[in-house]
Amino acid sequence: MSIGKIYTYPNNVRVAKVLIAAAYNGLEVEEVHIQMGVDNKKPEFLAKFPLGKVPTFESNDGFYLYESNAIAYYVASLKQGTTLLGANQKEAAEIQQWITLADNELAPIAAAWLFPIFGFIPENPANTKKAQEDIKRVLEVLNQHLLKKTFFVGETITLADIVLATSLVQFYRNVFDPSFRAPYKNLNRWFNTVVNQPKVQKVLGEVVLAEKMAVAEKKKVEKPKAEKPKADAKPKAEKKPAKKDDDEEDEPSYADEKPAGKNPLDLLPKSTFDLENWKRFYSNNDTRPTAVNWFWENYDKEGFSLWKAVYKYNDELTMTFMSSNLVGGFFQRLERARKYAFGSLVVLGEDNNNAIQGYFVFRGHGVPAEVTDAADYESYNFTRADDQDAKIREEFNAYIAWDETIEGKKFADGKIFK
Ligand SMILES: N[C@@H](CCC(=O)N[C@@H](CS)C(=O)NCC(=O)O)C(=O)O
The missing domain is CATH 3.40.30.10 (Glutaredoxin)
Structure with missing residues (x-):
């Protein structure tokens, strides 16, 4: 209870x-x-x-x-004898020190650096630059403290670790790319240890460390009408190199340190439909009619399946740009699914009355574990769609072409997972 x-x-x-x-x-x-x-x-x-x-x-x-x-x-x-609050007064006070530091030193930097990326406030390059410099000082202090320690206070996880890790998680996910985080080896090790504790992972989901430093998109702040996804309208950053191997990184990524057992989806019979080819074709051609036609000419219903995804809390959404950020966050956490999935999630409607929904194409006939394991998966209803039904096919086309009106609602914004 x-x-x-x-x-x-x-x-x-x-x-x-x-x-x-x-x-x-x-x-x-x-x-x-x-x-x-x-x-x-x-x-x-x-x-x-x-x-x-x-x-x-x-x-x-x-x-x-x-x-x-x-x-x-x-x-x-609330628990007698809890280990979260330190073993004595000194430890208790140290825990408060780190919690206060998180609020006073990290929270303002998060606001300056991350909020423009999430689209909450307009980008101000001078503030971002200052935040990037300011945080280095704090990270050095944290890193130094962890030189000979596994956790911040005492020998076990305390509230200090929990508060610091949750204060840093958005940085690690979005902007601490391999070169930015490289100098803070002790801190990285600690962060990795904390976020991989089962009780932490259950709440945060898998934490995938940033590969690339995210930057604020001007469009999110100015909120212009979104354009249809023509080839050149698609963000360049989303264009993945044709080959993206897990062990291609120059820095070790702690998120990838888990054993890389053979994925059952790689053991499926070879399909005639090559998802990578499709993604490339979709990126380089007008969606209607060229890419849409290509898709249905090449789609392999044996090797792939079509799924509709609807955000469970559509009635709680407020500003459309914030809904769009939620989609961006979800896609970020789907990084490991790229090899097996393509999707379009769009925001339909207007401020204070909008919905997030769309379609995914998955390798195989189920939702891949790489998707069900993602932190935000539980926030969406995934339903298998009949890929042989002409009506469904046309609806899928509308979602990937970002039609002006989809299912009777005005298209506001969209993101492509590819
Ligand atoms: N120091 C507070 C910060 C709370 C805070 O700033 N909440 C924001 C969202 S992250 C909020 O509710 N803003 C709504 C508003 O200001 O109307 C805490 O840690 O709880």
Whole structure:
């Protein structure tokens, strides 16, 4: 039974630390997704949580709390003899030191560097550059502290590790590419250790370290009308080299250190439909009619299957550009599925009334493990679509061509997984 509810929007790293602390203490906290800009502005919400910010916590016995670190602390303290809060006063104080550092040193840098990338605020190159320099000082301090230590305080995971790791995860996922993170070997090792703890992984999902430093797309901030996906309208960065081998990296990627057993999808009978060829063809030709025709002429229903994906919390979406960012985040976490999947997820509708849905083509007749293992998979309903049905085929075409109107709704934005 859960000890209470935590109100938030989906995939909030400030919530992750609470859920991880709960998992270590064998407690459950119910995550409740609210509609941002609406529910958190209501008088009944403000009466309990006057700042109107999330996450907020409401215990079963009517105790209200906000500020994510306070909530995480509360949950961490609920188990007698917990190892999360240190073995003595000195350790307890050190844990507070790191938690405070995360909020005072890392959070402002995240706002300056990552928020423009997520499309939350306009890009300001001078601020980004300063954030990139500022964080190096903090990373050096953290790295140095870990020279001879596995965890930040004492010998086991504490709330300090949980808060620091969740404060750093968006950096590692999006901007700490191999060369940026190279100088911080101890920190990288620690981060890898923490995010691969089963209780942490269950909350964060698999953490795939950035291969390339993400940059803010001007388009996200200015929010112009999205263009149809003509060959040259597709972001260049999405064009993958024809060959992308897992062990091609110049830096060791901790995310790839797991044993690379043979993927069952590689053992399927050879297909006449080559997904890589399709992706290249789609990138280099007009979608309608050229690529669409090519697809159906070459598609192999024995070796592949078609799936419709619909975001489960469409009624909670607010700004269309934020919905689009959710899709971007999902695709980022699908990195390992590239070899077996192609997809188009689009945002349909308008601000405060939009939906994320689309189609995927998967190798084989099921949803690949590389997709079901992705952190955001649970946020989508995947349903097998009849690839022999002309109506379904036309709907799929509309999604990959980003038609102006899809299923009766206005196309707002879209992303292609390829
Ligand atoms: N220090 C706070 C930060 C909370 C915060 O800034 N929440 C943002 C989302 S990440 C929010 O709810 N903003 C909504 C608003 O300001 O209306 C914490 O850790 O809980």
